[in-house]
Every structure is written in structure tokens, then in C-alpha cells.
Amino acid sequence: MPIIELLDATKRYGDGPVVLESLSLKVERGEFVALLGPSGCGKSTLLRVVAGLSPLTSGAVTVAGSSPEHAREKMAFIFQEATLLPWLTVQGNVEVPLRLRHETKETREARASALLELVGLATVANYYPRQLSGGMKMRVSLARALTLSPEVILLDEPFGALDAMTRNRLNEELLRLREAQRWTALFVTHSVQEAVFLSSKIVLLGANPGRIHRVLENPLPYPRTAETRETDGFQQLSARLAAELRQTPMPTL
Amino acid sequence: MNSRAKWILPIVTGVVLLGLWMLAKYTLGYLLPAHSADNPLVPLPAYLLPGPLEVVQAFMEERVILAGAAWDTLRAAAAGFIAAAGFGFAIALLLGNSLQLRTAFYPWIVFFQMVPVIVVAPIIVIWIGSGITSVALITFMISFFPVVANTTQGLLSVEANRLDLFRLYNARWWQTLLLLRVPNALPYFFTGLQIASSLAVIGALTGEIFIGSASSTGGLGFRIIVYKSQFKIPALFATAFTACLLGFAFVGIVAWLRWLALRHWHESIRRKDV
Numbered sequence: 001m002p003i004i005e006l007l008d009a010t011k012r013y014g015d016g017p018v019v020l021e022s023l024s025l026k027v028e029r030g031e032f033v034a035l036l037g038p039s040g041c042g043k044s045t046l047l048r049v050v051a052g053l054s055p056l057t058s059g060a061v062t063v064a065g066s067s068p069e070h071a072r073e074k075m076a077f078i079f080q081e082a083t084l085l086p087w088l089t090v091q092g093n094v095e096v097p098l099r100l101r102h103e104t105k106e107t108r109e110a111r112a113s114a115l116l117e118l119v120g121l122a123t124v125a126n127y128y129p130r131q132l133s134g135g136m137k138m139r140v141s142l143a144r145a146l147t148l149s150p151e152v153i154l155l156d157e158p159f160g161a162l163d164a165m166t167r168n169r170l171n172e173e174l175l176r177l178r179e180a181q182r183w184t185a186l187f188v189t190h191s192v193q194e195a196v197f198l199s200s201k202i203v204l205l206g207a208n209p210g211r212i213h214r215v216l217e218n219p220l221p222y223p224r225t226a227e228t229r230e231t232d233g234f235q236q237l238s239a240r241l242a243a244e245l246r247q248t249p250m251p252t253l
Numbered sequence: 254m255n256s257r258a259k260w261i262l263p264i265v266t267g268v269v270l271l272g273l274w275m276l277a278k279y280t281l282g283y284l285l286p287a288h289s290a291d292n293p294l295v296p297l298p299a300y301l302l303p304g305p306l307e308v309v310q311a312f313m314e315e316r317v318i319l320a321g322a323a324w325d326t327l328r329a330a331a332a333g334f335i336a337a338a339g340f341g342f343a344i345a346l347l348l349g350n351s352l353q354l355r356t357a358f359y360p361w362i363v364f365f366q367m368v369p370v371i372v373v374a375p376i377i378v379i380w381i382g383s384g385i386t387s388v389a390l391i392t393f394m395i396s397f398f399p400v401v402a403n404t405t406q407g408l409l410s411v412e413a414n415r416l417d418l419f420r421l422y423n424a425r426w427w428q429t430l431l432l433l434r435v436p437n438a439l440p441y442f443f444t445g446l447q448i449a450s451s452l453a454v455i456g457a458l459t460g461e462i463f464i465g466s467a468s469s470t471g472g473l474g475f476r477i478i479v480y481k482s483q484f485k486i487p488a489l490f491a492t493a494f495t496a497c498l499l500g501f502a503f504v505g506i507v508a509w510l511r512w513l514a515l516r517h518w519h520e521s522i523r524r525k526d527v
Contacts, residue, residue, distance in 0.1 A: 087436040
């Protein structure tokens with residue numbers, strides 16, 4: 001049974017244009033699915049629908065067999081911005097989901113410390129977000145997303161605002177973290193290279209309205225490292241996807 | 254800007270202002286009939302514009318009375334200000350959490366803020382009587398609105414993604430309030446407090462001018478009436494400076510509390526040189 005399933009999903013904001021139209025998609029447990037498409041094609045909307053943050057106009061969406069609202073405990077969401085709470089330390093930020101669950105102080109501290117160790121930020125646990133670089137903030141956001149050991153992580157262009165070098169390093173780190181926990185990922189991006197490097201499946205979306213243009217299986221084997229980007233397979237798939245992307249309907253500017 | 258300049262610049266400005274004051278005192282005499290070609294430097298008399306030394310002298314002569322009056326004003330202003338801060342924050346919590354309450358009450362809070370203190374003061378005397386309670390109540394009325402308005406704004410200005418984050422973790426409304434909305438509103442609350450702190454002393458003085466005070470000295474507002482009727486203009490200036498110092502102390506204490514609460518994380522504290 002797929003862990004995420006969208007069936008004939010249509011989304012429209014009020015009387016505005018249709019953002020997503022008759023979109024059907026199945027994501028199997030353990031898959032890393034990249035949603036690739038031009039800005040404005042409804043990628044983020046699709047992610048918000050799966051998270052239960054935005055209801056569908058028609059159609060259905062299920063996560064782990066139930067409605068997104070009932071499956072929230074199994075999901076984590078990473079936003080484009082790190083969305084850290086500036087008044088809390090790094091440690092405090094990672095503890096937020098556990099505080100909301102009324103976990104004891106000892107449990108919270110132990111879990112947050114372990115995760116900060118995992119993302120390489122143990123030494124800055126007592127820093128405040130303003131003291132961190134953009135990449136470090138995203139790693140805190142990543143650690144926070146992992147606190148409740150989610151089965152599904154929804155990532156909305158989390159590295160879009162970072163420089164290319166930091167983005168590449170965080171992509172590698174993301175895959176390293178996933179090796180250990182094997183969560184399912186639905187990853188929104190408009191970067192072809194990022195989609196090819198991370199995903200096991202790539203869903204190409206077109207705009208006006210948002211529809212699935214093509215679904216491609218990514219044959220590149222895991223684990224992937226920085227060297228993966230130098231391989232012929234990576235280059236060829238990236239070139240093919242870039243060409244496909246040019247064929248997709250673009251949003252009106 | 255380096256730390257030395259932060260101290261020196263206001264002092265230089267103060268010296269320049271003092272110089273302008275002296276200049277006005279000793280040159281505007283040209284406008285008086287007593288001016289003549291033989292006697293070009295006629296200083297303005299103290300009842301029109303006392304010089305700085307005359308004000309200092311008046312301050313020294315009246316220091317015991319002024320200190321007592323300042324204490325009375327301080328007590329009334331502090332009581333009204335603290336009540337405005339606490340009550341204002343509590344009301345903002347209610348307004349920030351309920352669209353219905355906000356819609357029903359916020360326009361009325363704005364409306365009552367528009368009622369002039371001059372009109373309210375006599376009514377308060379009739380209801381409560383003269384004394385520190387009435388002065389504190391007027392201070393409360395004048396300080397309350399900035400706290401409510403700013404704090405409510407802060408409670409409502411939470412970034413949408415942060416609210417979504419709390420929704421995704423199934424946070425209860427009170428968790429969202431305590432862990433997200435209230436900390437987010439703190440900078441706004443302190444902005445409200447800063448405005449209120451500068452208004453508190455003005456409110457207390459206004460109250461004292463209209464109401465007087467039950468104590469022997471009667472507050473700085475009461476001293477203003479007394480010195481004016483006695484034509485003690487240098488003492489009136491000394492009273493004004495005492496009131497300014499009191500207001501400055503209020504603003505300073507609030508600025509310090511703001512720094513204590515926000516120093517670790519808020520941009521306004523961290524980036525003073527912008």
C-alpha cells in the first residue's frame with residue numbers, strides 16, 4: 001500500500017485559477033520522490049495538501065491510509081525558510097516538537113542532543129539562531145524534523161535560498177541521515193541537479209494548471225556521494241530532465 | 254559608531270543647547286523697551302526666561318519640596334504604569350486570541366483612548382476623590398492603550414510558517430499562545446511599554462494639575478500650579494527638569510528591562526549601529 005496517495009486531486013483557491021488539476025500520485029514507503037517543476041506550478045501547494053495544511057477542492061489524499069490531519073504524527077515538514085524560533089537556543093528549537101508532546105525534560109534533552117550530534121551541531125547547541133549561518137539553520141530545522149522519528153518528511157525547497165556549495169553539502173548530509181532512518185521523502189525543488197542527486201523517483205510537474213507531466217524512475221544507485229555528480233549517469237539524466245523541463249507548460253509571468 | 258561617540262555626542266548636543274539657551278537669555282533683551290544703545294546687553298528677566306544658573310539656584314532652594322513632590326508623582330506614575338502594563342498585556346492576550354472579542358472591543362478601546370484626560374479628570378475626582386488613586390488612574394488611562402495596541406499586534410504578527418509548524422505538531426491553542434505568540438509579541442509589548450513609560454509621567458502630572466494630591470507636597474503637577482501662581486518661574490523650570498528626569502528614569506528602566514528580555518535574540522538589540 002502506498003504511504004502517500006493522491007487521487008484525482010484538484011485544488012483551487014477561492015475563485016482564482018486552478019492550481020492543481022486531476023492529479024494522481026502514489027508514493028511507496030521508503031521512496032525519495034522529487035517534485036520538479038518551474039516556479040508557480042503548484043509544487044508547494046501539493047506538499048501543503050499532503051501535510052493537511054490546505055484542503056483539496058476535490059479528489060482525495062491519504063497518508064499512511066488515513067487523512068493527512070490524522071497522520072500528522074507520522075509526518076514532518078521542512079519549510080523553505082528554517083522557521084526556527086529566534087528566542088530559543090538551537091537545543092530549544094530541536095526540543096519544540098517534544099515539548100508540544102509533553103515529553104519530560106530529560107527525554108527532550110537526550111533526544112535533541114543526539115540529533116544535534118547527528119547533524120554535526122552539538123557544539124552550537126546553546127547558540128541562538130541569529131548566530132548561525134543559513135546552512136546551519138537548515139540543519140537545525142532538519143534535526144527538529146527528525147525528533148519524532150517521522151515516517152514521511154515533506155521538504156519544501158529547503159535549500160533553495162542557500163549557495164550552491166552549501167546546498168550540495170546539505171544534499172549529501174540529507175541522504176546520509178536517510179540511510180540511518182529510511183523515512184519516505186517528498187521533496188520540492190526547481191533544481192534538476194538536486195532532484196537527480198536525491199531522488200529515487202522524479203515527478204515532473206507542468207503549470208497552468210499544475211499537472212503531472214512525467215514520472216521518471218531514477219536508476220542511480222544509493223549511496224550517493226559528491227562523486228555521484230561527476231558520473232555519466234548523473235550528467236545524462238540531468239540533461240534529459242532539463243530538456244523535459246523545457247517541454248513542460250510554464251506558468252504565466 | 255564606537256562606544257565613546259555614543260557618550261560624547263549627546264553631551265556635545267547638551268552643551269550646544271545650553272549655549273543656545275544662554276544666547277537667548279542675553280540677546281533677546283533687544284526686544285524689550287529697556288534696551289538702549291548705551292546698554293545693549295539687557296538680559297531677559299527671570300519671569301520671562303530664567304538662565305541656567307537661576308534654575309539651578311531655584312532647584313537648590315526648593316530641593317526638599319521638589320524631592321517630596323517627585324516622590325508623590327513617581328508613586329502615582331509607577332502605580333498607573335504597572336497597572337497599565339499588566340492589565341494591558343492581559344487584555345491583549347484576550348484580544349489576540351479571539352477574533353470575536355477583538356471585533357467587539359477593540360474599536361471601543363480606541364474610542365475611549367480618544368476621550369481627553371481634561372474631561373475625564375473631574376469625573377474621576379467625583380467618583381474616587383482627590384489623591385494618589387485618582388492620579389494613578391489617569392496615568393493608567395493614558396498608558397494603557399499603547400500596551401494593548403502593540404501587544405495585540407505582536408500576538409497577531411506571527412509568521413505563517415511558524416503557525417503551520419505548530420499546527421503540524423498538533424499544538425493546543427494554549428501551547429501556540431505560550432510558546433509562539435507570546436514570545437513573538439514581546440518586542441511589540443516592550444515598544445508599547447516604552448511609549449507608555451514616556452506617557453506615564455505626563456499622565457501623572459496632568460492628573461495632579463487637575464486633581465492635586467492628598468500628601469503635603471502634592472506632586473510635581475501641583476507644584477507647577479503653586480509656582481505659577483507665585484510667579485516663581487525659575488522654580489517652574491526646575492520642576493519641569495525634575496519631571497523630565499523622572500520621565501527619563503521611567504524610559505531608562507523600561508529600556509533596561511527590554512534589553513534584559515530580548516538581548517539574546519532580537520535584532521533591535523543586536524544591531525544598534527544600523
